[in-house]
Amino acid sequence: MNREVVQLWLNSRYYSAGLLKKRPNAFTLCAKSRTRAGKSVIISAMRLQLDCGKGHIIKTDLPAFIMGIINATPDSFYEPSRSISVEKGLERALALEAEGADIIDIGGESTRPGSSYISEEDEIERVIPLIEAIRKRSAVPISVDTRKAAVMKAAFKAGATLCNDISALTDDPALGRLIAEEAGAVVLMHKRGTPPTMQQNVPQYGNVVTEVRDYLEERVAYALNCGIAQERIIIDYGIGFGKTVEDNYRLVAASTYFTGLGYPLLAGLSRKSFIGAVTGGSPEQRLAGTLAATMYAVQQGASIVRVHDVAETKELLLVLKELQRYGTT
Numbered sequence: 489m490n491r492e493v494v495q496l497w498l499n500s501r502y503y504s505a506g507l508l509k510k511r512p513n514a515f516t517l518c519a520k521s522r523t524r525a526g527k528s529v530i531i532s533a534m535r536l537q538l539d540c541g542k543g544h545i546i547k548t549d550l551p552a553f554i555m556g557i558i559n560a561t562p563d564s565f566y567e568p569s570r571s572i573s574v575e576k577g578l579e580r581a582l583a584l585e586a587e588g589a590d591i592i593d594i595g596g597e598s599t600r601p602g603s604s605y606i607s608e609e610d611e612i613e614r615v616i617p618l619i620e621a622i623r624k625r626s627a628v629p630i631s632v633d634t635r636k637a638a639v640m641k642a643a644f645k646a647g648a649t650l651c652n653d654i655s656a657l658t659d660d661p662a663l664g665r666l667i668a669e670e671a672g673a674v675v676l677m678h679k680r681g682t683p684p685t686m687q688q689n690v691p692q693y694g695n696v697v698t699e700v701r702d703y704l705e706e707r708v709a710y711a712l713n714c715g716i717a718q719e720r721i722i723i724d725y726g727i728g729f730g731k732t733v734e735d736n737y738r739l740v741a742a743s744t745y746f747t748g749l750g751y752p753l754l755a756g757l758s759r760k761s762f763i764g765a766v767t768g769g770s771p772e773q774r775l776a777g778t779l780a781a782t783m784y785a786v787q788q789g790a791s792i793v794r795v796h797d798v799a800e801t802k803e804l805l806l807v808l809k810e811l812q813r814y815g816t817t
Contacts, residue, residue, distance in 0.1 A: 536791055538590075538752060539719045540629040541649035541673030546590050550805040551812065552786045555631065555794040556581075556589030557758065560614040561598045577618040578625065585628045588802035591650065593794060594618060595633030599654050599729075608638045615639065616646050623647035631675070637662035644670045654679055654729065656707040657714070668715030675722045675754055676707045680730030696735045697742045700725050705749055722792065724754040728762060736762035740781055743788035755790035757781045758797070779804050 537547045546553065558580050562572055581592050596614035597606050611634065619630055623646065631650035632643040637660045640651050649672055656676040657664040667674050678700045680691045693699050704723045711721055725739045725746060746753050757763070763777035764770065775797055782793050783804055795801045 538722075538792070539673060539717075540591060540631075541667075541720050542644075542671050544629045544649050546629060548590060549809070550802070551808050552790060552805060553590040553792045554588055554798055554801055554805070555591040555593050555754070555792055556584035556587075556798045557794060557796050558584070558592060558594045558618070559598065560594055560596045560618055574617045574621050578621045581618075581622045581628070582625060584798045585626055587799040589628065589798045591629045591631050591792075592622065593631040593633055593652055594648075595652075596639070597634065599633070608636050611636065611639045612642050616642050619643055619646040619648050635659040635663065637666045640672075641666055641670075644672060649673060650675070653677065654726070656704070657711060658707075664711060664714030664716065667711075668717075671717070671720075673720035673722065674711060674716055675724050676704060676711060677724040677754075677756075678703050678707075678726035678729065690732050690735075691730055693735060696731065696738050697745060700739060701746055701749065704746070708749065708751065722752045722754050723749060724756060727755070727757055728760045733762045733765040736760075740785050741788070743785050743790050745789075747789035747791075752791045753789055754792040754794060755782065755785040756794040757785060758793075758795040775800065783808060 535547060535549055536551075536553060537545060538553055539545050558577055560572065560577055577594070581594075584592060594615055596611040615632060615634070619632070622628070622630060629650060630643075630648040631652045632640060632648045633652045633654070634640055634643070635653050635655040640648075640663060643651075644666075651663070651667055651672060652675040653659075653663065654677045656678065657674070664674075666672075704725070708721055708723065712718060723746060725743075727736045727739060731739070740755065740757065743753060743755065758778050759771045759774040760778075763774045763781060767774060767777045769777070778795070778797070779800060782790075782795065782801060786793065786805070786808065793801060
């Protein structure tokens with residue numbers, strides 16, 4: 489019988505059968521067959537699986553997971569994502585989930601360039617009531633964008649399972665052990681400098697791709713040493729955090745290179761200034777550019793995308809899935 493094999497990549501050559509065997513908790517390969525035009529067609533598809541911590545494992549048939557953004561702050565760079573009140577935050581969370589968000593990411597401290605540091609108490613006051621409200625209405629995994637152990641401890645108690653740490657466990661020595669003890673998951677992000685000044689004196693890299701990758705590899709080793717389970721570690725190259733416009737584009741273009749570390753790659757590109765530097769648009773005018781960058785990042789290896797616009801991103805991923813399905817026929 490003649491068989492036509494359609495090889496469906498998730499994102500990149502690094503997601504080979506060999507890597508899948510090494511990391512069965514992160515990615516699962518499945519296959520199905522169907523008949524088309526009188527031929528038996530075997531469609532090999534990558535089904536993503538992600539451990540979000542505390543026993544919360546999610547799956548998707550799309551090329552990437554969608555992390556929807558809620559900023560419980562008054563000063564985040566994209567105004568529509570701001571949710572100051574618990575009521576507004578809950579409304580946005582439920583809407584994002586309905587639109588297709590696999591994870592809700594809540595931040596109580598803005599980390600945009602030029603932002604100011606806030607106290608643990610203020611951050612807890614902004615974040616915890618919202619987590620509690622969401623947890624009463626939904627089982628969607630909740631990530632908290634924080635670098636403080638005290639905030640994350642309260643967040644775990646309230647129902648969050650994942651810590652999205654822009655400092656990659658460097659700002660608070662207690663955070664790594666806490667995540668391990670709670671069986672939580674962590675996003676380790678690369679940055680240089682601190683949010684208030686990181687884009688004022690942007691560091692010079694010899695090779696931004698290899699330097700960021702080496703840094704993330706070192707931080708993964710640290711996280712493992714803290715006791716965080718391998719399958720609950722995610723990496724993020726930190727677009728816009730101490731990098732030039734060119735650096736950001738080089739990193740996104742090299743997403744495949746980062747998947748070689750063997751950990752899920754999160755791409756946080758949504759409406760950021762590196763897009764506006766090319767299109768000339770304000771944050772409110774950067775949706776098309778964001779979708780273009782997101783599609784490229786996913787094709788090159790990103791398996792989680794952190795976005796403001798969940799519905800549009802899901803449409804993009806649905807179409808990309810079909811293009812991948814038929815791309816080799």
